[in-house]
Amino acid sequence: MRLKRLFSLLYDLYGPQNWWPVDRQYHQLKGTDPRDEIIIGAVLTQNTSWKNVERALENLKREGELSLNFVRSVELEVLKELIKPSGFYNQKATRLKAISEFFNPTQRVQEASREELLKVKGIGKETADAILLYAGDRLTFVIDKYTQRFMKRFLKVEGSYEELKEFFESNLEPDLFIYKEFHALLDEHAKRYCRSIPLCEECSLRNLCLSAGPSS
């Protein structure tokens, strides 16, 4: 099956996911950059449910400011308290400080190099690609464990992060909308049905899945 066909199937099933969610009204009011919210959220969501990330983002809005400027200037211990609900707050606070130092007026996310971004402590491939795609509008496909699990089962495609990323990028047209939505749709489907213990009986893609096989 062509990836574009898979994308269409998922898009028809779940509709637009509109990743990355950003409070545009807040940023307009505060004069802050909505891209900062994506960058901060990308770090906070590492191995963490989005609900918990939202609590941390709310804390930043309410008791500080949802911006890299604020992250850069606030005391580390205060930052830890604010982001506590997102878990791993000690290392995430340090990582937020590091990424806030990386992005400054001379280093815009629209022009940042992936290699340089990966050198920032706490920014791995997935976080780097998520930042570049969703905050920087850069054509880089994001792979996560949902994508890896789904692709392994559905198309029997597996490999390293870079191999899977290359698989998507070489089989998809270079379209930002598709890159952004496809990743979000794969997550949505994996969360609903292609779980660690899959719900194949309820999955509407089961007839096309190379692992589940056709249902009777």
Add this chain to the structure above:
DNA sequence: TACCAGGTGGGAA
């Protein structure tokens, strides 16, 4: 109670 969530870094093999 146990497991999972929009991962990463460091150390051991």
Add this chain to the structure above:
DNA sequence: TTCCCACATGGT
């Protein structure tokens, strides 16, 4: 390179 573990809160 690959595997294993620590990192932490909150929901089911």
